[in-house]
Amino acid sequence: MGFKLSQLLDFHSIVIQCHDNPDADALACGFALQKYLAGKGKDARFIYSGKSEITKSNLLMMKEKLNIPVEYVTELAPPELLVTVDCQYGESNVTRFEAKEVAVIDHHQVSTTLPDLSDVRSNYGSCSTVFFKLFEEEGIEINEDQDLATALFYGLLTDTGGMAEISHPSDRDLRDHAAYRPNDILAFRNSNLSRDELQIAGEALENAVYEEYHPYGIIEARPCDPNILGVISDMLLEVEKVDVCLVYSILSFGVKISVRSCTKNVKANELAAYLAEGLGGGGGHLTKAGGFLQKDLFVKTGIGFEQEKIRDYLREKMNRYFEESEIRYAGREKEDLSGYRKFVKTETKLGYVDSSKLAPCGTGIHVRTLEGDVDFTIADDIYLIIGVDGEIYPCRKEKFEKSYRYSDEPYHYPGEYEPVVLSSELGDPIKLLPYAKSCVALGGSWIYAKELDHRVKVFTTWDTEKYYLGVKGDYLAVRNDDLTDIYIIARRIFDKTYKEATGETS
Numbered sequence: 001m002g003f004k005l006s007q008l009l010d011f012h013s014i015v016i017q018c019h020d021n022p023d024a025d026a027l028a029c030g031f032a033l034q035k036y037l038a039g040k041g042k043d044a045r046f047i048y049s050g051k052s053e054i055t056k057s058n059l060l061m062m063k064e065k066l067n068i069p070v071e072y073v074t075e076l077a078p079p080e081l082l083v084t085v086d087c088q089y090g091e092s093n094v095t096r097f098e099a100k101e102v103a104v105i106d107h108h109q110v111s112t113t114l115p116d117l118s119d120v121r122s123n124y125g126s127c128s129t130v131f132f133k134l135f136e137e138e139g140i141e142i143n144e145d146q147d148l149a150t151a152l153f154y155g156l157l158t159d160t161g162g163m164a165e166i167s168h169p170s171d172r173d174l175r176d177h178a179a180y181r182p183n184d185i186l187a188f189r190n191s192n193l194s195r196d197e198l199q200i201a202g203e204a205l206e207n208a209v210y211e212e213y214h215p216y217g218i219i220e221a222r223p224c225d226p227n228i229l230g231v232i233s234d235m236l237l238e239v240e241k242v243d244v245c246l247v248y249s250i251l252s253f254g255v256k257i258s259v260r261s262c263t264k265n266v267k268a269n270e271l272a273a274y275l276a277e278g279l280g281g282g283g284g285h286l287t288k289a290g291g292f293l294q295k296d297l298f299v300k301t302g303i304g305f306e307q308e309k310i311r312d313y314l315r316e317k318m319n320r321y322f323e324e325s326e327i328r329y330a331g332r333e334k335e336d337l338s339g340y341r342k343f344v345k346t347e348t349k350l351g352y353v354d355s356s357k358l359a360p361c362g363t364g365i366h367v368r369t370l371e372g373d374v375d376f377t378i379a380d381d382i383y384l385i386i387g388v389d390g391e392i393y394p395c396r397k398e399k400f401e402k403s404y405r406y407s408d409e410p411y412h413y414p415g416e417y418e419p420v421v422l423s424s425e426l427g428d429p430i431k432l433l434p435y436a437k438s439c440v441a442l443g444g445s446w447i448y449a450k451e452l453d454h455r456v457k458v459f460t461t462w463d464t465e466k467y468y469l470g471v472k473g474d475y476l477a478v479r480n481d482d483l484t485d486i487y488i489i490a491r492r493i494f495d496k497t498y499k500e501a502t503g504e505t506s
């Protein structure tokens, strides 16, 4: 972290390269960087290489309508600086060109040794989002250039299955902020598929595999536009007895996956992340999600990248997901306490915001956090607590004064994404942190808890629709005054807020 676009201005001859077989996100990013450099008086070439030139009609249309001067090359005289965007120098989907110095700006999982000049934000849905944030950090408004705003928006749209698989708050920021040209986006979206690709979808549906012991289906589609995977998985999910589905396609540089779920026992975003574990990234929403698993990581981890190897890997991983995950319901029966130990809550420094300072009472707001947008209504006696991990939850002032203590210490936010407050009634987003003050959660209360050695999904008493997931290393906790009330505490939060009880607790 700490990378800034202005660091690139120290170089004279600069070439921007995106991955071979560019997609819309790659084109948008090269375009964005070229514009940034041009604005600072630097001419940079934007190139890609590989076996073939762009042929997809949406990409050709994007190139033409937005005036993206990308060049297809097979040779390159070594520039002083080569910047790879939406990919990493040295990856198998990036034709290697020599350069005195290399920089990398990307959003995929790190699969190479990165140069000093790099900014890889693996949890972002698109590299366009990385550029949006880099521009913001330089004080540049993307909406002053409608071609640019349209390109970045389209990059995000296509990399996240038409926004269905968006998960990071920064992606939401770009989605909400970009003043794109709607007609262009409509035109690009509607020439997304070639006639052959429609045929691929048809064939793929014929080859659906239904698992006997678990309620899921899988389809492998021939190499095609990632967006068609979403179309196929939406259809597959509608089939009777298919509650969860996985559709994937093996591309030259990795495997694109699309996941759907219509059962509350499986969160699509969690399953996508599970399937991509160690090989790439995955995420999205409760019902729709997607991800990308990189070829280089399949090879590095010894799985191999042959079609059967990939198929077996994904099927096994799907089965393991269903077999490994235990589902528990709080509030039904008393927990057997064997294996549990007593833990005492320690005093913890937190932050809080008096909601009435943000907007007039009665205003509906959402606070955008790493975990999603959380909705509140402003009231005189509602405080927003900022937890040890940056998570935000409401608390009535009366309850607050019983379990917390005000503190004069300056407040330091622990999270990666600074929460913002959004509301149609407020206009522009407001940063939450300038309103945050310190407080201390009082310690002393105790619980029973045990460390988990497998995945457990708990439907708690306060939310019976959405489970909380605990994985190996997290804790399953039981309230001491109600042995049916079980819940999950993530390890990083547990370590910061509980310690094992030494003396007698009562």
Ligand SMILES: [Mn+2]
Residues within 6 Å of the ligand: 025, 026, 086, 107, 126, 127, 159
């Ligand atoms: Mn991308």
